[in-house]
Amino acid sequence: MGVNFSLQGKVALVTGGAYGIGFAMAKGFAEAGAKVAFNCRSKEHMEKALEDYRKEGIEAKGYLCDVTVEAEVQKMVEDIEKDLGTIDILVNNAGIIKRIPMCEMKVEEFRQVIDIDLNAPFIVSKAVIPGMIRKGHGKIINICSMMSELGRETVSAYAAAKGGLKMLTKNIASEYGEYNIQCNGIGPGYIATPQTAPLREIQPDGSRHPFDQFIVSKTPQARWGTPEDLMGPAVFLASDASDFVNGHILYVDGGILAYIGKQP
Ligand code: NAP
Ligand code: GCO
Numbered sequence: 001m002g003v004n005f006s007l008q009g010k011v012a013l014v015t016g017g018a019y020g021i022g023f024a025m026a027k028g029f030a031e032a033g034a035k036v037a038f039n040c041r042s043k044e045h046m047e048k049a050l051e052d053y054r055k056e057g058i059e060a061k062g063y064l065c066d067v068t069v070e071a072e073v074q075k076m077v078e079d080i081e082k083d084l085g086t087i088d089i090l091v092n093n094a095g096i097i098k099r100i101p102m103c104e105m106k107v108e109e110f111r112q113v114i115d116i117d118l119n120a121p122f123i124v125s126k127a128v129i130p131g132m133i134r135k136g137h138g139k140i141i142n143i144c145s146m147m148s149e150l151g152r153e154t155v156s157a158y159a160a161a162k163g164g165l166k167m168l169t170k171n172i173a174s175e176y177g178e179y180n181i182q183c184n185g186i187g188p189g190y191i192a193t194p195q196t197a198p199l200r201e202i203q204p205d206g207s208r209h210p211f212d213q214f215i216v217s218k219t220p221q222a223r224w225g226t227p228e229d230l231m232g233p234a235v236f237l238a239s240d241a242s243d244f245v246n247g248h249i250l251y252v253d254g255g256i257l258a259y260i261g262k263q264p
Contacts, residue, residue, distance in 0.1 A: 004240040008033030011084045012238065013077075015039055015067050015124060016094030017060075018049035020193035021143065021227045025091055028231030029238060030058040034089065037080045039065040067094045067120035070127075077127045086131040089238045092121035092165075093143045097195060102156040110157040117161035118168070125172060129181065138181040139238050142169045144249055146257060148187055166249055173247030182246045184237050189253025190215045191225040200224070217262060220255035 007029055014026040017038025026036045036053070038060055040046055046062045053060040061083055065076040080087060095117045098109050121142055132138025147159040148166040165185065172183035190196060199211040216222050233252050236242055251257055 005235060006033050006240075007089070007235065007238055010034045010088040010238070011037065011080070011086065012089035012091070013037045013039075013080060013087050013124075013128070014091040014093055015120070017091075018042070018045040018062075019052070020195060021188060021191060021230050022091065022093040023049065023052065024227030024231050025093065025234040026053075026060060027056055027058065028235045029089065030056070030060070031231075032235045032239065034238070035084045036060040037063065037084060037087075039063040039067070039076055039094070041066050067092075067124055068115045070123050073120075073123050073127050077124075077131070081131065086135050087128050088132070088135065088137065089139045089141070090124065090128045091141045091143065091234065091238075092124055094120060095143065095161075095195075097155060097158045099154040099198070101154055105157065113157035114161050114164075117158065118164045121165055121168060125168075125183075129172075129176060129179075132181050133176070133179045136180055138176075138179070139242075140169075140172060140181065140183040141234060141237050142166075142183070142185045144169065144185040144187040146187060146189055146251070146253055148185070148249060149251075149257060169249065170247045177246050180243075182237075182242060184242070184245055184247065185249035186230060186233055186237065187249050187251040187253065187257075188230055189219065189225050189251070189256045191227060191229070193227060196224075215256075218256050218259060219253070220259050223254065225252065225254060 012029040012034040014022045016022045017026045018040040030036050063076045065072045142165050144166050145162040148162040151159045169185040201209050
């Protein structure tokens, strides 16, 4: 029996799949045969995304939905089930970051990051799992982060959320493995998307951003990741090929977590 990486006939929901990492993973799923659904909050982002998917030859279905609002999520899942069928693959990708020194961060700012990056994966998973149980299988992929393992200045809320998301991943794997649902995480390293654009801005003197230089020096592969670097790992964790992988966080980081850094 050959290894099966195909997603033929599967229904995949990628939250926040309008652009960035989510868009790339959804493209990978479509190329592997899946029917793709995605959501975002902005009508403008939605319309641009549908055009971008069409340019890739993908008839993705887009849903305007704020993943922090349970009623919106439940309606979206019902609509996807009517339009495409029961969801086989869920990627909790939608997320934000706020880079503010902790003691300067307002409580509502901290809460907003936790709400989107941690509470929402709970809300969406809770809405999708019953259908997976009925179907007898399911794949949940939570997009964690290097900040599920490490901290750094100004990202306290984000690191707390992504650390929690790592443990939510392990707990879903523990609680629903008996229903043939595998729940794993992907921990991207530093990826060139709109979320990290401020860290890569060219300086007034034309030099690269100091953080850009720092990350490249800390990455054995000496480059930022691209959203496309996440496509293969996502297809693997969404496919039958990973049916006995459960509760695992797959870091796709060019080796940065393994590397102490070059001696100056
Ligand atoms: P991005 O470019 O900022 O895209 C985020 C996506 O999430 C957008 O489609 C956004 O669309 C959507 N979104 C945000 N809040 C939402 C909400 N409340 N409801 C529905 N959709 C929402 O981010 P990215 O860099 O692709 O990152 C995607 C995921 O990977 C995030 O979870 C991020 O934490 C994680 N990650 C990123 C990196 C990196 O280096 N880029 C590394 C590790 C992990 P709307 O604004 O239109 O809603
Ligand atoms: C930051 C970056 C990181 C990346 C990613 C790393 O400000 O440090 O945004 O948090 O987004 O999460 O894995």
